[in-house]
Amino acid sequence: MQAGSMCTIYKTCKICGETKHFKHFKKCGKRYRDRTSYCINCQDRSHEIIIPNTIYTFDTLELSEEFIKVRHKKRNGKYRYEYWGSLQHARQLVNEGAAGIVHEKLIHRLYTSGELRQMIRERDQFTCGYCGGHGDTIDHIVPKSKGGLLTPVNCVCSCRQCNKQKDDTDVFDFLLRKNKAPIVINS
Numbered sequence: 001m002q003a004g005s006m007c008t009i010y011k012t013c014k015i016c017g018e019t020k021h022f023k024h025f026k027k028c029g030k031r032y033r034d035r036t037s038y039c040i041n042c043q044d045r046s047h048e049i050i051i052p053n054t055i056y057t058f059d060t061l062e063l064s065e066e067f068i069k070v071r072h073k074k075r076n077g078k079y080r081y082e083y084w085g086s087l088q089h090a091r092q093l094v095n096e097g098a099a100g101i102v103h104e105k106l107i108h109r110l111y112t113s114g115e116l117r118q119m120i121r122e123r124d125q126f127t128c129g130y131c132g133g134h135g136d137t138i139d140h141i142v143p144k145s146k147g148g149l150l151t152p153v154n155c156v157c158s159c160r161q162c163n164k165q166k167d168d169t170d171v172f173d174f175l176l177r178k179n180k181a182p183i184v185i186n187s
Contacts, residue, residue: 011035015042054108056100060091064104071102072109089149096151113150124157130166130178133159143168 012019014037025035026043038046068090071082085093090107093099098116099107111119120138128135135157142148145168158166166174 013037013039013042015039015045015048054100054102056102056108056110058094058100060094060101062101062104063087063090063094063107069106070099070109071106073112092149093151096149096153098149098151116150116152116155120152120155121157123152127157128159128162129156130158130162130175133162135159137163139163139166141171143170146170 067084070085138155139158140148
C-alpha cells in the first residue's frame with residue numbers, strides 16, 4: 001500500500017504524481033487540512049491532470065454502508081456538492097444509469113442536471129413521449145413527489161402541455177385519462 005492512500009498527513013499530487021506532506025499543497029478551504037489537489041511546485045501547471053480519471057463500477061452489491069455519500073458536479077464543473085443518501089437511494093441512482101460507484105461508501109453523479117436534460121431530449125429526438133408532438137421539456141415518469149429521481153430511465157421528453165396535464169400523476173393513469181397508448185421512440 002502506498003503512503004498517502006490511508007494517511008491524511010501525506011497526499012499525492014494529481015499532476016506530478018509524487019506523494020508529499022500535506023503542507024506542500026496550497027490551502028484552499030476553511031479547515032486547516034483543506035488543500036488543493038496539486039502541490040505548490042505544480043501550481044503553474046494546475047490546468048493539467050496526468051493521473052487518470054476515476055474508473056467507476058456499476059455493481060450495486062459493492063455498496064455496503066447504510067448511508068452512502070453522493071457527490072454531484074455543478075454546471076461550471078469547478079466545484080461540487082455532496083450529501084448522504086440511503087443505500088436504497090444510491091442503488092436506484094446506479095441502477096438507473098445516473099451514477100457510478102467510486103468505492104463502497106461513495107458514488108458520483110455522472111451528469112449535471114442540465115446535461116441530463118439535454119441528453120434525454122436528444123435521446124427522444126425532441127418528440128413528446130405522450131402525444132408525439134414537439135418535446136421541449138422533460139417529465140418524470142415516476143414523479144419526484146412519489147420517489148422518482150432525475151435519471152435517464154425515469155425521464156422522458158415531453159411537450160409543455162402534456163407535462164402540465166400529467167402534473168404529479170402516475171404515467172399509466174395519465175395515459176388512461178388521455179385514452180392514448182404511449183409513443184415508442186426507436187433509438
